Amino acid sequence: MEVTRGRYNPNEFHEAFENNIIITTIEKALDFCRSRSLHPFLFGPACCAMELMQAMNGRYDLARYGFEAVRATPRQTDVMLVAGTITNKMAAVAKRLYDQIPDPKWVIAIGSCAISGGPFADSYCVTQGADKLFPVDVYVPGCPPRPEAITRGLLQLRDMINNPEIAKVKRHG
Amino acid sequence: MDSNNNITSIWDFFQNPIIMNLLIGVVYFAAIAAFITVLVIILMWMDRRVAAFFQERLGPIKYGPQGLLQPVFDAVKMVSKGNITPRNVDKLVYNLAPMLIFMTTLLVYAALPYGKNLTVVNLNVGVLYLIAISSTATIAILMGGWGSNNKYSLIGGMRTVAMIISYEIPFAFSLLGIIMLTGSMNMTDIINAQKNVWFVFLQPLAFVVFMITAMAELNKSPFDLPEAESELVAGFITEYAGMKFGLVYLAEYANMFSMAAIAVTLFFGGWQGPLLPSWLWFLIKTLLMVFFIMWIRWTLPRIRIDKMMKLNWKVLIPLSILNIFLTGIGIKLYQYFTGMGGV
Numbered sequence: 079m080e081v082t083r084g085r086y087n088p089n090e091f092h093e094a095f096e097n098n099i100i101i102t103t104i105e106k107a108l109d110f111c112r113s114r115s116l117h118p119f120l121f122g123p124a125c126c127a128m129e130l131m132q133a134m135n136g137r138y139d140l141a142r143y144g145f146e147a148v149r150a151t152p153r154q155t156d157v158m159l160v161a162g163t164i165t166n167k168m169a170a171v172a173k174r175l176y177d178q179i180p181d182p183k184w185v186i187a188i189g190s191c192a193i194s195g196g197p198f199a200d201s202y203c204v205t206q207g208a209d210k211l212f213p214v215d216v217y218v219p220g221c222p223p224r225p226e227a228i229t230r231g232l233l234q235l236r237d238m239i240n241n242p243e244i245a246k247v248k249r250h251g
Numbered sequence: 252m253d254s255n256n257n258i259t260s261i262w263d264f265f266q267n268p269i270i271m272n273l274l275i276g277v278v279y280f281a282a283i284a285a286f287i288t289v290l291v292i293i294l295m296w297m298d299r300r301v302a303a304f305f306q307e308r309l310g311p312i313k314y315g316p317q318g319l320l321q322p323v324f325d326a327v328k329m330v331s332k333g334n335i336t337p338r339n340v341d342k343l344v345y346n347l348a349p350m351l352i353f354m355t356t357l358l359v360y361a362a363l364p365y366g367k368n369l370t371v372v373n374l375n376v377g378v379l380y381l382i383a384i385s386s387t388a389t390i391a392i393l394m395g396g397w398g399s400n401n402k403y404s405l406i407g408g409m410r411t412v413a414m415i416i417s418y419e420i421p422f423a424f425s426l427l428g429i430i431m432l433t434g435s436m437n438m439t440d441i442i443n444a445q446k447n448v449w450f451v452f453l454q455p456l457a458f459v460v461f462m463i464t465a466m467a468e469l470n471k472s473p474f475d476l477p478e479a480e481s482e483l484v485a486g487f488i489t490e491y492a493g494m495k496f497g498l499v500y501l502a503e504y505a506n507m508f509s510m511a512a513i514a515v516t517l518f519f520g521g522w523q524g525p526l527l528p529s530w531l532w533f534l535i536k537t538l539l540m541v542f543f544i545m546w547i548r549w550t551l552p553r554i555r556i557d558k559m560m561k562l563n564w565k566v567l568i569p570l571s572i573l574n575i576f577l578t579g580i581g582i583k584l585y586q587y588f589t590g591m592g593g594v
């Protein structure tokens with residue numbers, strides 16, 4: 079019988095290794111899975127929510143990317159979709175709901191109201207954007223943004239979770 | 252000599268009936284747990300694709316072949332999600348409830364006939380056991396609702412109790428006709444009795460009542476009142492996060508499969524079928540039944556709570572009693588005309 083121990087060829091070995099085995103860190107693998115199964119928490123206090131509903135339904139169908147399982151309670155969700163005007167009275171509720179989402183969590187601000195107050199920017203009773211309350215990861219501009227834009231916002235959030243370096247970081251004071 | 256002695260003593264140790272039974276139990280448990288895990292992943296994918304099909308969408312298709320990897324991602328995410336226990340909950344009851352819900356599901360799987368001579372325990376009171384076990388989940392759901400210390404959870408839990416307890420009556424009654432026909436509660440006997448004709452043709456009324464009550468037992472739309480999103484946020488699972496929610500989710504899909512399996516066993520001849528092996532027939536029939544349940548679920552809107560109670564007490568219970576009556580008359584007439592029995 080021939081002993082195979084002496085015939086080890088490192089190049090061959092590495093080739094087989096690289097082609098068949100994927101090395102990754104647990105963190106990266108988890109991020110990969112998380113970014114592909116974001117359960118959205120619908121927080122739609124105003125008109126942008128209509129566009130969001132359309133993005134969920136036929137033709138635009140967010141479910142293709144696994145963003146479909148909308149849960150009504152914040153405890154079981156991953157990403158908060160702020161779709162609409164946040165009045166000062168609603169702000170406290172919004173903050174509380176955000177705090178109830180378990181980590182890791184993300185926020186998407188949909189529409190100019192959630193970005194900066196939009197048409198009501200100089201109103202006495204409107205919060206000037208969701209990022210006054212909690213950190214926002216992706217901004218989707220428009221009044222209202224089209225369903226395509228909302229889909230793209232979610233896809234960008236997916237890429238951002240996969241590779242955090244591509245995101246520009248906005249500081250919160 | 253010494254080592255030989257040791258080996259014999261180890262062998263004797265395994266020959267001990269208590270140890271043997273324990274080991275076999277562990278193997279059974281592992282097999283069922285693995286079966287459920289694979290099954291739920293397939294069912295989750297199927298549920299989403301079927302829902303999308305009925306709503307003129309595509310559903311998850313982007314990840315993996317036909318989107319089959321989507322439930323895997325969901326499962327990994329759920330396991331790695333932060334596990335919140337709210338400050339004011341009753342910790343023992345709150346943490347115990349999801350485990351108990353999953354345990355009752357596991358217990359149901361012990362008595363299902365998966366194929367010819369392929370059941371974990373062949374109980375001679377199989378049907379009774381299934382009815383009893385499937386209603387035990389009520390206690391666990393009420394525990395979840397009570398322990399969460401949340402008004403929506405409590406209302407959801409209460410609704411479940413009211414619903415399942417009242418729907419348990421026509422559920423059990425609709426199966427009585429079959430037990431009268433076969434004269435046995437053993438699942439294998441019931442399957443063997445359907446060699447020539449399936450019971451769905453002999454007991455069509457019972458099948459309709461059974462299907463409606465099964466939807467109610469599963470807490471699925473049109474009877475998803477315990478977790479009606481527009482009224483109760485998410486019912487008794489409102490406060491559950493991460494893997495605790497995952498367990499409830501898992502149990503929900505596993506229950507759907509076990510209910511479909513019971514329907515197939517009792518009304519569609521179980522694992523019987525030509526050519527293909529029996530376990531494959533069982534899987535095919537049960538998955539078709541699951542598709543039927545999903546079809547109902549995604550087609551009908553939610554029913555109001557008072558109407559649901561009315562439907563149960565004023566329609567389903569009289570119908571199921573009528574079915575028992577008709578079955579009795581039918582059996583007697585059959586015996587009279589064929590000259591069997593002592594009429």
Ligand code: SF4
Pocket residue numbers: 124125126127161162163188189190191192196197220221222223
């Ligand atoms: S951005 Fe425009 S469409 Fe959206 S909520 Fe504000 S006003 Fe309505």
